[in-house]
Amino acid sequence: MNLPVLKGAAYALFHSPDILFIGGSTQRVERLKNPEGEYLRQLPSHLRSYEEVVQYPPNQVFIGNLLPEELEGIPRPWYSNLITGASDRGRFGDIVSEDLLYGLLKLADSFDLVYLEKDFQARIKEKLLQTGLFGDEDFAKWKEGSGREEIEKYIREAAAEELLLDGQVVGCVRRAHDVDENLQAHVMLENLVAKATSIWAVRRLLKLLGSTGEEVEYIIETSEEACGDMNQRGGGNFAKAIGEMCGLRNAAGADMRSFCAGPAHGLVTAAALVQAGIYRNVLVVGGGAVAKLGMNGRDHVKKGMPMLEDVLGAFAVLVGENDGANPVIRTDIIGRHKIGSGATPQAVMEALVTEPLARGNLRIGDIDKYAPEMQNPEITEPAGAGNVPKANYKMIGALAVMKGEIQRGELEDFIKRHGMPGYAPTQGHIPSGVPFLAFAREGILNGRYNRVMIIGKGSLFLGRLTGLFDGVSFILERNQGVAPGRAEQLDMDEVRRLVAEAMRRVAREIGGNVHAAERHQ
Amino acid sequence: MDLENQARVKELAEKYNPADLIVVLGGAEAEASGLTAETVTNGDPAFAGPLTGVQLGLRVYHILEPEVKEAVDPEVYEKQVGMMEMVLDVEAITNEVRTIREQYSKY
Numbered sequence: 001m002n003l004p005v006l007k008g009a010a011y012a013l014f015h016s017p018d019i020l021f022i023g024g025s026t027q028r029v030e031r032l033k034n035p036e037g038e039y040l041r042q043l044p045s046h047l048r049s050y051e052e053v054v055q056y057p058p059n060q061v062f063i064g065n066l067l068p069e070e071l072e073g074i075p076r077p078w079y080s081n082l083i084t085g086a087s088d089r090g091r092f093g094d095i096v097s098e099d100l101l102y103g104l105l106k107l108a109d110s111f112d113l114v115y116l117e118k119d120f121q122a123r124i125k126e127k128l129l130q131t132g133l134f135g136d137e138d139f140a141k142w143k144e145g146s147g148r149e150e151i152e153k154y155i156r157e158a159a160a161e162e163l164l165l166d167g168q169v170v171g172c173v174r175r176a177h178d179v180d181e182n183l184q185a186h187v188m189l190e191n192l193v194a195k196a197t198s199i200w201a202v203r204r205l206l207k208l209l210g211s212t213g214e215e216v217e218y219i220i221e222t223s224e225e226a227c228g229d230m231n232q233r234g235g236g237n238f239a240k241a242i243g244e245m246c247g248l249r250n251a252a253g254a255d256m257r258s259f260c261a262g263p264a265h266g267l268v269t270a271a272a273l274v275q276a277g278i279y280r281n282v283l284v285v286g287g288g289a290v291a292k293l294g295m296n297g298r299d300h301v302k303k304g305m306p307m308l309e310d311v312l313g314a315f316a317v318l319v320g321e322n323d324g325a326n327p328v329i330r331t332d333i334i335g336r337h338k339i340g341s342g343a344t345p346q347a348v349m350e351a352l353v354t355e356p357l358a359r360g361n362l363r364i365g366d367i368d369k370y371a372p373e374m375q376n377p378e379i380t381e382p383a384g385a386g387n388v389p390k391a392n393y394k395m396i397g398a399l400a401v402m403k404g405e406i407q408r409g410e411l412e413d414f415i416k417r418h419g420m421p422g423y424a425p426t427q428g429h430i431p432s433g434v435p436f437l438a439f440a441r442e443g444i445l446n447g448r449y450n451r452v453m454i455i456g457k458g459s460l461f462l463g464r465l466t467g468l469f470d471g472v473s474f475i476l477e478r479n480q481g482v483a484p485g486r487a488e489q490l491d492m493d494e495v496r497r498l499v500a501e502a503m504r505r506v507a508r509e510i511g512g513n514v515h516a517a518e519r520h521q
Numbered sequence: 522m523d524l525e526n527q528a529r530v531k532e533l534a535e536k537y538n539p540a541d542l543i544v545v546l547g548g549a550e551a552e553a554s555g556l557t558a559e560t561v562t563n564g565d566p567a568f569a570g571p572l573t574g575v576q577l578g579l580r581v582y583h584i585l586e587p588e589v590k591e592a593v594d595p596e597v598y599e600k601q602v603g604m605m606e607m608v609l610d611v612e613a614i615t616n617e618v619r620t621i622r623e624q625y626s627k628y
Binding site: 385 | 549550552553556600601602603604605607608
């Protein structure tokens with residue numbers, strides 16, 4: 001079977017303390033219901049500086065400067081044990097400051113909705129150029145920035161969303177329609193952020209791969225935002241909007257949604273498209289979720305903690321044809337939560353873990369690392385949501401006990417060997433398995449792992465259309481050193497050539513005989 | 522407990538005899554389960570939802586408590602809850618919910 005491979009993955013985190021204040025759903029609701037309340041008053045003193053965000057150990061893991069397992073050696077709370085001298089550039093990506101994000105928003109703006117203050121815009125353009133991810137051609141359409149008065153007028157009179165830096169207005173995002181709810185300024189901010197953060201991740205990925213992106217034939221965008229107007233809320237298409245800004249001239253694309261499971265669905269689909277030969281290289285991408293900034297902020301403030309949900313996440317992954325080296329995606333044993341699977345945690349985990357493993361004659365212990373929902377427990381525990389990855393590992397371990405693979409007393413050891421601490425921000429689709437792809441690829445390439453399972457799960461009930469749960473899983477496995485599909489292809493070509501030659505010979509002989517017969521008549 | 526669910530519990534307690542109702546929780550963690558139990562007995566401790574200041578005093582149990590386990594077909598319980606029973610801190614959850622129940626349940 002010609003299995004597709006994981007060619008690379010890149011990540012980015014965007015420090016967004018001011019967007020958190022303006023656009024996070026928790027803060028937005030609080031402003032509506034309790035504008036003079038204690039939470040909004042106390043919040044600013046709980047915001048972290050960019051340096052603190054860079055030095056925060058889980059963030060260093062997210063961009064590849066630390067292994068997930070290395071977090072176990074750092075005492076908690078991690079926000080009190082920062083890594084002095086940590087870099088905002090990692091092997092797999094970057095941590096980006098909020099001023100650069102605003103510049104990126106301007107870059108992502110195709111409809112003249114983002115206004116930046118004149119001096120700020122000039123400064124940020126230079127800073128974006130210095131990152132090496134953008135060139136002069138990217139700024140060809142930039143006109144001079146706006147005056148402060150003009151920006152303040154849009155905010156005051158036309159319901160524009162403020163872009164603040166350290167509490168000062170440096171720009172705004174205007175609404176794209178006066179009455180259409182789907183094109184109001186806060187929605188445009190959310191959608192432009194999802195687009196802009198994705199652009200960064202894709203450009204970083206191309207840089208890491210040393211590629212211009214010419215080879216990308218399809219893009220699947222898997223965030224949780226909806227782009228469209230009142231006649232087609234969620235019509236799309238983030239994928240092409242992102243590709244357009246990354247020079248992916250040969251790519252088509254579309255968006256795929258399934259709450260937090262979106263990226264895993266996207267990757268399975270990408271693998272299928274490549275394996276079927278429809279597209280040779282498929283990019284899967286997801287950008288940041290503004291609404292989730294500070295989602296559990298009330299609990300963090302109440303417990304005297306920093307606002308840890310102050311970063312947006314983004315990722316970009318390339319799936320391509322078997323190159324004989326990169327880890328293969330085992331498309332023959334995809335796990336899926338079926339409509340008839342049932343919604344109990346047990347039913348879900350059996351559908352995603354034990355069922356596909358059994359189909360591949362594999363045991364639970366044959367997977368070296370599981371990457372389920374990788375939320376940072378330091379964010380979720382104070383909010384009463386527990387340690388999400390650990391709960392997942394316990395469930396997988398409990399299944400191993402029920403299957404008789406391990407004893408109950410070995411559960412903790414199983415979790416240690418096959419799991420890892422969570423390190424991803426609570427950005428919905430961002431933590432769901434995908435943060436580990438780059439580590440999985442690297443670990444499989446250097447012999448650390450043989451197999452890794454990526455598990456995406458989604459809470460569909462949030463949309464109030466169904467009470468069903470969702471999930472999909474797939475296994476990355478070491479490539480056997482040859483591209484079996486390609487070898488088969490070569491054999492088939494050879495067979496075709498021999499058959500064609502034989503046919504030609506037969507045709508010649510028949511033709512010759514016919515001519516000879518004709519001559520004898 | 523989210524506001525929508527608080528509204529539903531309140532409606533049900535008004536529609537039916539509250540003495541006939543039992544709330545069964547499925548929370549994964551002791552503190553959160555305790556807060557939910559408190560909401561349906563003594564009122565919303567966050568002072569945010571429709572149950573703020575409303576003392577329904579309903580009987581409330583967690584699915585992992587022995588009283589519930591004994592009431593369920595063992596085969597069904599094993600299939601539906603067996604794995605989570607192994608995973609969650611049954612003792613902490615049971616203690617938390619029982620304490621709230623004994624303190625605030627009227628029935």
